[in-house]
Amino acid sequence: MPENATAVIIAGGKSSRMLQDKALLPFGGFSSLAQFQYERLNKLFSKVYISSKEDKFTFHIEMIEDVNQVSSPLVALVSIFETLEINEVFVLSVDAPFVDEGVIKKLYEARTSTADVTVAVSAHGLEPLCAIYNRSFVAKAKIAVEKNQHRLQTLFDDLEIKKVVFEEEEKFMNLNYPKEYAEAKILIYKR
Secondary structure: OOOOOEEEEEOOOOOOOOOOOHHHOOEOOEOOHHHHHHHHHHOOOOEEEEEEOOOOOOOOOEEEEOOOOOOOHHHHHHHHHHHOOOOEEEEEEOOOOOOOHHHHHHHHHHOOOOOOEEEEEEOOEEEEEEEEEEHHHHHHHHHHHHOOOOOHHHHHOOOOEEEEEOOOHHHHOOOOOHHHHHHHHHHHHHO
16 A cells, blocks of 8 residues: 555445444444444555545544535545545445455555556446545546536546456445344454
């Protein structure tokens, strides 16, 4: 991992399938999934932020608030680059607690100077919220937001993408439903 690398946890979603804010669910011995992710990433990165619509967290973390009230990861990504003076950032969804240091290192090793995005590919397909974004992606991202086109995968068609394939399906488990959250709580204690 490069020195002075920055990570942002994306935690501004609606959590409609979970029926409650998943970023605030207790996890892995921490008061929330957001804090669990922060503590893990803080060991790997020189700076860790959280992207959200509001400061709803019970632990100290530097926030990046969305510049647009539309709830979308694309808005969060534009907000990150408008807030921070950085050239690249690793982003991870708050609901992906099994993405580990090995996955992150492999992404950094695979990135190239020409890629707008270096993105993980799992058995589920592209994982746009487990990726390294370069500032070069912002201009096209802003145009997409202005056109109200918020699908990251659609935007990827217009970008230089470096795909990094991973075989380990469990590492990309997303906690979208109560059942998945219950399974993940069991898995985390088996590690």
